[in-house]
Amino acid sequence: MxxxxxxxxxxxxxxxxxxxxxxxxxxxxxxxxxxxxxxxxxxxxxxxxxxxxxxxxxxxxxxxxxxxxxxxxxxxxxxxxxxxxxxxxxxxxxKAQVQVIRKSVNGPFPCLDSQYRKELLRVYFKVVKQIFLRFMKEKRNKLMEDKTRWTSLCAFWLGMDQKPRRAMSREKMDVIQKLVVKHFFINKNVTSPLVMDFLFKGLNSLVLDTNKEKIILTISKQIVRLLKDDSDASENTLITLEDEPKKEIAFAAKELAVPIVSVDNDMFVLADDAMLLLEKAVLEPFPDERVPPNRMEVDYDEESDDEKLLTEYARHTLEVFVLDHIFCNKIEIAYKEASELKMHEELIR
The missing domain is CATH 2.60.210.10 (Apoptosis, Tumor Necrosis Factor Receptor Associated Protein 2; Chain A)
Incomplete structure (x- = not known):
C-alpha cells in the first residue's frame, strides 16, 4: 500500500x-x-x-x-x-497485489496461488475460455477439411502395419509441453499466467485419469486370477484372462469420459486408433455442451464451477494439441512420403 x-x-x-x-x-x-x-x-x-x-x-x-x-x-x-x-x-x-509466478517443478507451466487464480478468474474467465475454444475450433476445422484426402489418408493408415502405427501414436511429454507454452504464452499478456495455470491443471487431470485406469486394470486382472483359480467351471464357460479386464474396465469406468490421450511414463499416447480419435475430436461436443464427466476430483472441494469448467477446457485443449501434433508431424508426413514414392514408382513403370 x-x-x-x-x-x-x-x-x-x-x-x-x-x-x-x-x-x-x-x-x-x-x-x-x-x-x-x-x-x-x-x-x-x-x-x-x-x-x-x-x-x-x-x-x-x-x-x-x-x-x-x-x-x-x-x-x-x-x-x-x-x-x-x-x-x-x-x-x-x-494498493498493489503482487504474486511472483514460478515454473512448476513438474513441467514448464507456471502456476498461480489459488486465491490469486480466483481473483483473475472473476475478470478473465470468458477471455480464457475463448482462447481454448478458438484453438479447438480452429483445429477441428483443419483436421478433416478435405474429405477426398481424408478418405485416401484413412486407407493409407489402415494398410500400415500395427508396429509403425503404434510408434506414430505417441510423443514425449516435454516436447508437447514446450510447444504448448510457445503457442499459448504471450509475453506481457495478463491472461497468459491464467491460461498456463489451467493447462497445468488439465495435465494433472489427464495423468490422474490414466493412473485410475491402470488401477482398474490391475484390480481386474487380480479378480480374474482368483476366479480362474477357484472356479470349477469347464474350460468352455470360463472367462479368459484376456477378455475379462476389458469388461471390468468398461463397468468400473463407465462414468469416465472417453479420453483421447493417456499418459505412459514420460509419453503422451493416443488412447485409440488415430483416425477414430480424429473423428471423435471433430464431432464430440465441447465441455460445457455435454454432461460433466465424473472424473477423479483434484482439489475440487473449494473450486468454483468456472474453475472446473476451464480445467475441462484445458484438458481437452491438451488432448487436441497432442492429436494435431501427431497427425501433422507424423501421420501426414508418412502419408506424403508414401504418396510421393507411389507416384515415383508409377512414373518408372
Missing part, C-alpha cells in the same frame, strides 16, 4: 516513489506520475522491481533487467481523480 499526500501531489512534483516492499523474495515499489508519463491530464502508475539489476537479462516474466516496470500511463484522468478518490485528509491510497 502506498499513500500520496497533498505535499507529494503538488504540480511541481513530476515523479513520486513509494517505500520499497518485499514480496516473493524480490523488492518492489510503486511509481507515480501526478502530471502523467508521456501523457497529459492523467495519473500514471507503475509497479517497479527495485532490485532489477539482479534480474536476468531476459525471461518470460514481465519484470527483467531491461524493463523493470509495468503499469498504466493513463491510469485515471486527473479530474476524475480529484472527484471522490482523494480522502478528507487529502491523501490518495493505492
Amino acid at each position: 502506498s499513500e500520496i499526500t497533498k505535499e507529494d501531489s503538488e504540480i511541481c512534483k513530476k515523479e513520486i516513489r513509494s517505500n520499497v516492499f518485499e514480496i516473493g523474495g524480490h523488492q518492489w515499489y510503486i511509481l507515480f506520475y501526478p502530471q502523467g508519463c508521456e501523457i497529459c491530464n492523467h495519473l500514471s502508475v507503475f509497479l517497479c522491481a527495485a532490485n532489477h539489476q539482479k534480474l536476468l537479462p531476459d525471461t518470460l516474466h514481465k519484470f527483467y533487467k531491461r524493463e523493470h516496470d509495468w503499469g498504466w500511463k493513463n491510469f485515471i484522468e486527473l479530474p476524475t481523480l480529484l472527484d471522490g478518490f482523494i480522502d478528507d485528509s487529502g491523501s490518495l491510497i493505492i
Whole structure:
C-alpha cells in the first residue's frame, strides 16, 4: 500500500516513489506520475522491481533487467481523480497485489496461488475460455477439411502395419509441453499466467485419469486370477484372462469420459486408433455442451464451477494439441512420403 499526500501531489512534483516492499523474495515499489508519463491530464502508475539489476537479462516474466516496470500511463484522468478518490485528509491510497509466478517443478507451466487464480478468474474467465475454444475450433476445422484426402489418408493408415502405427501414436511429454507454452504464452499478456495455470491443471487431470485406469486394470486382472483359480467351471464357460479386464474396465469406468490421450511414463499416447480419435475430436461436443464427466476430483472441494469448467477446457485443449501434433508431424508426413514414392514408382513403370 502506498499513500500520496497533498505535499507529494503538488504540480511541481513530476515523479513520486513509494517505500520499497518485499514480496516473493524480490523488492518492489510503486511509481507515480501526478502530471502523467508521456501523457497529459492523467495519473500514471507503475509497479517497479527495485532490485532489477539482479534480474536476468531476459525471461518470460514481465519484470527483467531491461524493463523493470509495468503499469498504466493513463491510469485515471486527473479530474476524475480529484472527484471522490482523494480522502478528507487529502491523501490518495493505492494498493498493489503482487504474486511472483514460478515454473512448476513438474513441467514448464507456471502456476498461480489459488486465491490469486480466483481473483483473475472473476475478470478473465470468458477471455480464457475463448482462447481454448478458438484453438479447438480452429483445429477441428483443419483436421478433416478435405474429405477426398481424408478418405485416401484413412486407407493409407489402415494398410500400415500395427508396429509403425503404434510408434506414430505417441510423443514425449516435454516436447508437447514446450510447444504448448510457445503457442499459448504471450509475453506481457495478463491472461497468459491464467491460461498456463489451467493447462497445468488439465495435465494433472489427464495423468490422474490414466493412473485410475491402470488401477482398474490391475484390480481386474487380480479378480480374474482368483476366479480362474477357484472356479470349477469347464474350460468352455470360463472367462479368459484376456477378455475379462476389458469388461471390468468398461463397468468400473463407465462414468469416465472417453479420453483421447493417456499418459505412459514420460509419453503422451493416443488412447485409440488415430483416425477414430480424429473423428471423435471433430464431432464430440465441447465441455460445457455435454454432461460433466465424473472424473477423479483434484482439489475440487473449494473450486468454483468456472474453475472446473476451464480445467475441462484445458484438458481437452491438451488432448487436441497432442492429436494435431501427431497427425501433422507424423501421420501426414508418412502419408506424403508414401504418396510421393507411389507416384515415383508409377512414373518408372
